[in-house]
Amino acid sequence: KDLSQKFQQIKNMGGAKKKVAIFGGGLSGLSCAKYLSDAGHIPTLYEARSILGGKVSAWKDPTSDGDDYIETGLHIFFGAYPNIHNLFDELGIQDRLQWAPHRMTFAMQELPGQFTSFEFPDRVPAPFNIAAAILGNTEMLTLEEKIKMVPALLPMLLEGQPFIDAQDELSVLQFMRKYGMPDRINEEIFIAMGKALDFIDPDKLSMTVVLTAMNRFINEADGSQTAFLDGNPPARLCEPIKEWVEKKGGKVVCSSPVTEIQLNEDNTVKSLRLANGTEVEADYYVSAVPVDVFKRLIPVQWSTLPYFRQLDELEGIPVINIQLWFDRKLDSTDGLCFSRSPLLSVYADMSNCCAEYASDERSMLELVFAPCSPEAGSPINWIAKPDLEIIDATMKELERLFPLEIGPAAPDEKRANLVKSTVVRVPRSVYAAQPGRNKYRPSQESPIRNFVMAGDYATQKYLGSMEGAVLSGKLAAEVICDKTTGTSERKGVKAIHSSVDKVYSERQPT
Ligand code: FAD
Incomplete structure (x- = not known):
């Protein structure tokens, strides 16, 4: 909400209106366009396909x-x-x-056709509602198994996000072994969670993903309600965003794939080339395409910069x-x-x-x-x-x-x-949140003066999700607003991890 208000304040200040070309019409690109238009800028979004929404299309x-x-x-x-x-x-x-009843329902593995639920009681604050849900279900985990989860979850409760982020180097299975969690917790809960959160098994999944979800569920009474x-999302969600953007003077253009990012001599973006040969010029450019698509669009001149090289680690x-x-x-x-x-x-x-x-x-x-x-x-x-x-x-x-x-x-x-x-x-959906990937997620601000990164894989605390995509687009809009107002409070480009080839990290950002 604070960020939304910031965009409004920037608009009220009446500063220079910037032309922004965004490519990628999923939730991240749409969110970026929406918040830029709220701040008084003029975004044009180019989507490759004839429908908006990307992974929600x-x-x-x-x-x-x-x-x-x-x-x-x-x-x-x-x-x-x-x-x-x-x-x-x-x-x-x-x-x-449409809100479903606040429960989590699991099929019973040994009992075909039978289901069991964790029921979250109404009007009980977090974390007591989740405690009641866990204790109230006796069909999946024994009391002893539930108690054995506590030592592993306690540091998350006490230390919060820093502890969660630090677990990114461990897979769910490695984390469980480290904290002595019984294997049955994996079979009963974590396999299902891993497949739901990132479409992979717990031996391949970073523990940060599971802890991030659990942390939200533990801290917010309705956090786990679905x-x-x-x-259909294009009509019910994407269309209202498009209408909002266009009402404020922006544009959303479908069937317009970007085929090339063209550069000036100083490596800043000169224009975007569309498949129909049109060259689009703007004051700022935002990528909101999936990471695998973006990697194919990286201009040769950028390909040696650590900021772009780190993307090799994401897929x-x-x-x-x-x-x-x-x-x-x-x-x-x-x-x-x-x-x-x-x-x-x-x-x-x-x-x-x-x-x-x-x-x-x-x-x-x-x-x-x-x-x-x-x-x-x-x-x-x-x-x-x-x-x-x-x-x-x-x-x-x-x-x-x-x-x-x-x-x-x-x-x-x-x-x-x-x-x-x-x-x-x-074939290439959300980035694979395998252990050790978080550190390679790029900041929205890039070392290129007029180029900004959005997309669910860019750094934000919600992993690859609709929430992550919307937040990432919003943060990308903030970078452009901050550059335009010249505030000294910019977050800047995230430090590149030392494992990304050191040879290139000496280079000066453009
Ligand atoms: P995308 O949605 O991938 O958007 C990128 C856009 O860029 C696309 O529209 C694409 O066509 C466009 N594009 C590509 N190339 C070009 C080009 N050259 N020029 C212009 N445009 C281009 N998240 C949840 O929160 N809850 C869920 O239950 C959930 N379930 C999911 C289930 C499935 C099966 C999948 C695949 C994802 C699910 N997600 C879920 C994740 C969520 O859908 C994504 O995290 C989010 O939608 C990504 O948004 P995005 O804008 O970052 O990327």
Whole structure:
């Protein structure tokens, strides 16, 4: 909120209006454009595809005569997303979030078709509500196992963020062993959390990711409560941001991929070249494309600078999003469910959770298939498999979750048949939060005077998430505002870790 007010104050000061060219129309680029326009600047955003949203994008199913949407990913909004909620408030669309009951539901591994929940009591402040939720559930962890979690979580409670950041060098498994946590906590909780938070297994996942989420849940009463958007994200979330930006004089242009960053002799950006040959000139330039795309756009002259070289250490992780339409309603839980099956991460019955997809007659399950490549922890490279094989494997896993409704064992009168399915592969999604990656995440401010970095992978405390993307875009807007007002309070370029080739760290920023 403070940052939002700062943009307003900058606008009221009536300083110079700067032209800013942003490339990448996901939540980060859109957030950057929104806050720059709030500060009185004139952003133009160039998105490669014909739809906005990037990893939250969705499009009408061309084979459907109804209104089915194909989504890039099942997206959950947490209570602990302050920048997202602030953005929704500012846009006047807070009522578009559909809150699910405050619980975390897990499928029981040994008991097909059965589920267990951590119930967060209403009107109980944090951390007592989470303590009540954990103590109240007796089906997943024993009291002894819960007590054995305490020594590991105590330093986080006492030391906060510095302790959390310092755990980035350890995988979840290494952290557990260090603090003597029983392996069953991994099997019962952390595998599910790792697959949900970063689509990878705990032996590959940085402990900072898990602690960051837990810290928010422990400190905010509604931090772990989940909400779904009430419809397809491009229309219900991206469009209001676009309208906001354009009402204030900015522009959002789709189907305009940036193909080249062109430089002046002093290495500052001269222009962006678009695929149609147009050259775009502005006072400032912001990248809001995924890290793997940006690496391909780095001009040769920048490629030796440590700030850009550190990006070699970041890489998107593959994930698959699946939607399954059934001919009848499944007896599914209301809200998000941790499937705790080898191939699936979380899923939700969107016919219950999302107004636009609501149906009393047919269920539509949206599922995240993860890990789905050897580098993420899967023995099979699912991302390269044909759709049919992926759907077959998913249906086999669903037989365990819905034994009375899915599969050959289900009685005829209750059996739900698959009517339609879609598979969306995201070969490079959020950056792989493997141990030791955090230190290579770039600051929004870069060593190039007129170039700023956004995107969920740039430094901010919310990891690769919608909240992280919105915050990163907002911080990128702040860098430009601070440069324009000439304040001495700029955060500056984050120090580059010494492991990034020392030869280049001597070079002076441009
Ligand atoms: P992106 O969304 O990747 O946007 C980048 C944009 O740049 C894209 O629109 C792309 O088309 C565009 N682009 C690429 N190349 C060019 C070019 N050359 N020129 C111009 N534009 C270009 N987060 C949560 O908080 N909760 C969840 O439940 C959740 N679930 C997820 C499930 C899945 C399956 C996936 C894949 C992600 C999930 N996430 C979730 C993460 C979240 O979606 C991302 O962290 C966030 O949306 C990233 O936003 P971004 O703007 O940084 O990047």
